Amino acid sequence: xxxxxxxxxxxxxxxxxxxxxxxxxxxxxxxxxxxxxxxxxxxxxxxxxxxxxxxxxxxxxxxxxxxxxxxxxxxxxxxxxxxxxxxxxxxxxxxxxxxxxxxxxxxxxxxxxxxxxxxxxxxxxxxxxxxxxxxxxxxxxxxxxxxxxxxxxxxxxxxxxxxxxxxxxxxxxxxxxxxxxxxxxxxxxxxxxxxxxxxxxxxxxxxxxxxxxxxxxxxxxxxxxxxxxxxxxxxxxxxxxxxxxxxxxxxxxxxxxxxxxxxxxxxxxxxxxxxxxxxxxxxxxxxxxxxxxxxxxxxxxxxxxxxxxxxxxxxxxxxxxxxxxxxxxxxxxxxxxxxxxxxxxxxxxxxxxxxxxxxxxxxxxxxxxxxxxxxxxxxxxxxxxxxxxxxxxxxxxxxxxxxxxxxxxxxxxxxxxxxxxxxxxxxxxxxxxxxxxxxxxxxxxxxxxxxxxxxxxxxxxxxxxxxxxxxx
Numbered sequence: 136x137x138x139x140x141x142x143x144x145x146x147x148x149x150x151x152x153x154x155x156x157x158x159x160x161x162x163x164x165x166x167x168x169x170x171x172x173x174x175x176x177x178x179x180x181x182x183x184x185x186x187x188x189x190x191x192x193x194x195x196x197x198x199x200x201x202x203x204x205x206x207x208x209x210x211x212x213x214x215x216x217x218x219x220x221x222x223x224x225x226x227x228x229x230x231x232x233x234x235x236x237x238x239x240x241x242x243x244x245x246x247x248x249x250x251x252x253x254x255x256x257x258x259x260x261x262x263x264x265x266x267x268x269x270x271x272x273x274x275x276x277x278x279x280x281x282x283x284x285x286x287x288x289x290x291x292x293x294x295x296x297x298x299x300x301x302x303x304x305x306x307x308x309x310x311x312x313x314x315x316x317x318x319x320x321x322x323x324x325x326x327x328x329x330x331x332x333x334x335x336x337x338x339x340x341x342x343x344x345x346x347x348x349x350x351x352x353x354x355x356x357x358x359x360x361x362x363x364x365x366x367x368x369x370x371x372x373x374x375x376x377x378x379x380x381x382x383x384x385x386x387x388x389x390x391x392x393x394x395x396x397x398x399x400x401x402x403x404x405x406x407x408x409x410x411x412x413x414x415x416x417x418x419x420x421x422x423x424x425x426x427x428x429x430x431x432x433x434x435x436x437x438x439x440x441x442x443x444x445x446x447x448x449x450x451x452x453x454x455x456x457x458x459x460x461x462x463x464x465x466x467x468x469x470x471x472x473x474x475x476x477x478x479x480x481x482x483x484x485x486x487x488x489x490x491x492x493x494x495x496x497x498x499x500x501x502x503x504x505x506x507x508x509x510x511x512x513x514x515x516x517x518x519x520x521x522x523x524x525x526x527x528x529x530x531x532x533x534x535x536x537x538x539x540x541x542x543x544x545x546x547x548x549x550x551x552x553x554x555x556x557x558x559x560x561x562x563x564x565x566x567x568x569x570x571x572x573x574x575x576x577x578x579x580x581x582x583x584x585x586x587x588x589x590x591x592x593x594x595x596x597x598x599x600x601x602x603x604x605x606x607x
Contacts, residue, residue: 245362493567
């Protein structure tokens, strides 16, 4: 491995006459992020700063290898069965492959491998499964795998070498450490991680490099998800893991290992598993059908309730109903202490509508709708909405939105909650239903991710020194 230590001055056509986006040392992290964004973005009348040229003598090596590490070449197994694109996003539609050397090979082949070599005169370059800005590929892949026949007879940490389509064994895990690490995971699970070599992008793009590294990490995460889905596995991003724990797990914090080579920065850690939970079905085939809507304007609450009953009797006679609404509907007015005053829920229940409070947490409400929006069942969207629901459809097309906050400068700011308007009311109603239909799955899923993340942080703090064998 080779690392160029040169750093070039940043130049730009029509660059600003004074340093932009510089902050004091005690600036808040949010301020640093915004300042970097403002400093490194393109403008209408000029490009962002860049080195201005490329020094081909110091071009970074796009292929990382760890000298002295055991290299296990992965077999070029035959590709799996052909799948239509939609099936990669369907829950439970692809049977899970067993965890073998062949399935691990296919996983990395689909996600991070070389897919072609190109040549122009005397210059050759490779293409990969994961897209990259400028084809510079700053992203490196790692895995923590159990003992697998023909790969290794003990759990270990591996680095993926795409040029060789092989795994480099970085460390062997003590059996007790592995047992504690994977105790909460479904059987057949393993960990996969990504890091970035920032210099590979900075060599060409200068201070914009961090943007492209994040962009490419997102590309790689997507190809990892698709590769897992093609094998009938699920991938869960463990976003509660600290950078220090990820670096410790994959040996990225061992400065002496790099020598003169480019340093890596941890990006993410994910769990790959055949045992992902699914959401609760609404229809027998698992789809959620939004059949109708009723919106009232300048109408009394009792009268509106009568309109709801009339609509249900006319279009959905014989159906069973579960009714959910804004929890505030169960509260009496703060302007009166009269206990005889009827709440909105009292009025509805008096008319035979068995209203129950929906969830009030905005994050859960929004995620409860996003969940079915991003899921397929049997090749069809899990969330399907009737053309009758005009206000809901228009809201989804952009009118249910966050209002922009007026601030000085060119930075964009938005309110923390969606704007209250004629489109927000039907969307609120949909969310109150969604929290009861899907919220248990959402809450359970978030709790499950926390449980999966916890042992990794604990082992980093207390047990990483119990690895046996040298990290090479």
